[in-house]
Amino acid sequence: MSRRGDEEGNRRVSPRALTIAGSDSGAGAGIQADLKTFAALEVYGLSAITAITAQNTRSVYAAYELPVELIEAQIDAVLEDIGADAAKTGMLASPQIIEAVAGRVRKWNLRLVVDPVMRAKSGDALLQSDAVQALRSQLLPLAEVITPNLPEAEILVGGPIDTLEDMREAARRIHALGVQHVVVKGGHSSGEPIDVYFDGQQFVELRSQRIKTAHTHGTGCTFSAAITALLARGLPVEKAVAGAKRYITEAIRQAPGIGHGHGPVEHFWQWRQLATSTDAGSEGLIGAS
């Protein structure tokens, strides 16, 4: 693990997490969603930006990949000084970026959560099609946890996933690629959003009600960032995944309804409750809205 800093002499040493992902100018997904999730779960967030997107709740209008050397330099800069208890990847865009990130994960011996981002909710591609092989062969064997949605899992296993048993079989096959813990997310299914967790031995179904909403932009980023934050806080993987499921469900339920397309979720729902709660007649920190 690359965590350093306990020796820094700070009075309070907080858990740290690193996100290696793309920037979403609409701030519902990507680096921005990850950092908000880390902050909401009281983990100090670090970032290495892989690509910059011009994006809102409707569409991705443009994307620009950063040079590989600059991505490596961001990772080295934060880890040699600050350190991270866990890291996650999001948008990686190209085979060259995947290769570079895999090199840094090995160099710093990072505990890694991979969100194998391929498309935005709007349908726009965020990963080149020739990058899937690099993802499978280079990054997946380094991952402690992977969180594919149904279309991503279908691409990773090369076949359709229609039933709960298909999700279990996909999790088995992705585990065989070298990932220790697999969560196949059911957000894209038509029924209840059941996520299937597999650790190589046991399956756990993570269930929740489907919330009827258009505001699901960045749900995958937020879910994987919450897993990363809870790992950084020292939870075992299964508990981190269960905690992240509770966090994302409430974040979707309390989505603020921003924008004209798929809006963001509410990352700070716990704080919002505290801030607006009426206690013995007081109006909380900011008053009820």
Ligand SMILES: Nc1ncnc2c1ncn2[C@@H]1O[C@H](COP(=O)(O)OP(=O)(O)OP(=O)(O)O)[C@@H](O)[C@H]1O
């Ligand atoms: N309408 C919903 N109601 C409740 N939970 C949901 C809903 N949609 C998604 N989820 C949950 O949110 C989490 C993220 O799942 P999802 O499949 O939407 O990710 P994703 O497609 O990777 O997201 P994105 O690409 O927009 O970041 C999962 O735990 C899933 O079950």
Ligand SMILES: Cc1ncc(CO)c(N)n1
């Ligand atoms: C930058 C970025 N990363 C990930 C996603 C997936 O939601 C997105 N829409 N944008």
